[in-house]
Amino acid sequence: MAPRAPPAYDPIPLNKPLYKAIADTGSVSGARKLVNSFNLPIRSGRAWEVRAGQVCRIITPEGPQVGDLNIWNRHNPRERFWAARTRQLQQSHVKLFDRLWSCLPFLRPLVTVTADSLSNYGVDEAGGRVHDLLGTRCDPYVNQLISGTSFDFQCHSNLTRAVLPYGLSESDVHDVLNVFQVAGLDESGRYFMQPCPAKAGDYWEFFAETDVLCALSTCPGGDLSQWGWGEGAEGSGTDMLSCCRPLAVEVYELMNREELLKDWKEPLPAAYRGIHGLVLDPNSSRV
Template sequence: MPSYPAAYQASKGSALDVDRAFYGRIGSQTDGRELVDSFVVPIRSGRAWTVPAGHVFRIVTVEGPQVADLNIWNRHNPRECFWASRTRQLQQAHVSNFDRLWSTLPYLRPLATITHDTLADYGIDEYGGRVHDLLGTRCDPYVNRMLTGEDFHHHCHSNLTRAVAPYGLTEFDVHDVLNVFQVTGLNAEDKYFMKACPAKKGDFLEFFAEIDLLCALSTCPGGDLSVPLWGPDARDPLEVCRPLGVEVYRLDPALLEGWSSPEVAAYRGNHGMTLPTPSWEKDPA
C-alpha cells in the first residue's frame, strides 16, 4: 500500500529535528550513571514520582509482560502536562527511540525524549499492530459502569488519581496517556484493537527528562491484555497482571554538555485580540 506524506515534516534545524547523536549517547553510554531512585508498582495500582531535568527514568517489566498508562506533568506547574494527541501528530501514533512527548498549550515543548526502547524492533505486525500506543487512552470506572453496570476502583484512571493525590492533584489533572508496552492498531472497520503485550522480563522504555517532571504510572488491571476485557468472552484477567519497576538515574555530567531545558512556545498568546489598557496604567492627566 502506498504511503502518504506526514502532515508535520521535520525540516533541518526545526523543533522536530531531534539531535539523534545526543540522545543516542544518553541511551547507550550508561557506565557513568547513578541510580537515585527505584521502586516497584504492584499490580492494579499506581505510583507518582519526580524526575529532575537532565535525568532519565525507565519503566521495566520486572516479572514479564504487563501494560501501563503513563502521565507526565511539569513538576512546578501541573497545568503544563503531556499532550497525547499533539504528540501523535508531531511524532507517531506509536512512539519509540528519539520520539518526544510534547506538552499542552500554551507551553508546547518537549517534556521527555525516548532514549532506549528494548521493543523498538517489534515494528508492525500482520494485523497492523505496533507498540507504545498513543491511539487510545486510559481505562476508567465510568466506562466500566456504563458497559457492565458494575463499579471497579482499580482502572488506570483511578490508579492515577490515587497516585497523584499526595501531590495535590485530582482526577481533573489526570490526562490522556502513553500506553507503555501496549500493542494496538485500527482494524478494517477503523476500530481500535489491543493485542497481548510482547514484552519479556527485563524489557524497558527509557525517557530523558527535558524539564523537572512529575510522573505517574498505572499498572493496568488488564495485565498483559491476553485475556478479553469486554464482550461475550470477557473475564477477569487477574492471573495475567504483573508489577512494573521504575528506575531514575542521574547522568554523567559530561553527557549533558551544551544541553539546556527547552523554552516554552514563543507565540505570545494574544490570539489576535487587542486588550484594553488597565485603568491603573492610564495617564491620569
C-alpha cells in the same frame, strides 16, 4: 483513490548524537547512578519525580504488563503531556528518540525516549504497534457504562490515587502513553489491542527535559491477553487477574553530566506570544 498526501508534520529536529550519547550511558558501567527505584504492584498506581537531566526507566520485571503513564511539569501541573499533538508531531506509537510534548500554551518536549527494548516490534500482522498513543486509560465510568459493574482499580482511578499526595486530583489525570501496549486501527478505523509482547526484563526509558512529575498505573487488564470489562470480566470466561504483573521504575543520575550535557538546554515553551487576535480598545471606557 487519490494518492496519499505526505505526513502532515515534518519531524522537529533534535540533536541525535546528544541523545545517542545519553542512551549509551545505559550500557556503560558506572555511567549512571541509581537514585530512585520501586516496584509497582498489580492494579496500583504511583507518582514520582524525575529531575531535568535524569533518566527514567520503566521495566516489566516479571513479563508482559501494560503501563499507563501521565507526565506533568513538576512545578506547574497545568503543563502536562499532550497525547494528541504528540501523535501528530511523532506518530501513533512512540519510538526511540521520540519526544512527549506538553499541552498549550507551552508545547515543548517534556521527555525524550532514550531506550526501548521492544524497538524491533515494528508492525505485526494485525497492524498493531507497541507503545500506544492512540488509546487512553481505562476508567471506571466507561467500565460502568459498558459492563454495568463498578470497579475502583482502572488506570484512571490508580492514577488519581497516585497523584493525591502531590496535591493533584482526578481532574489532573490526562490521556496517557500506553507503555508496552500494542494497539492499532482495523480496516474500519476501529481501535484494537493485542497481547503485550514484553518479556521479563524488557524496558522503555526517557530523558527528562525539565523537572517532571510522572504517574504510572499497572493496568488491571494486565498483559491484555484476556481483556474484558469488569473486575475479572466474570462470566465471560476471562481471568484477567492471572494476566496482571508488576512494573518497576528506576531513576538514574548521569555521572558525567557536565560534559555529556554541555550541548543540552532545557527546552523553552513555544515562542508564540500573541493574544489570539484579541484587540484591546484604548478608547473604550469603563466605569
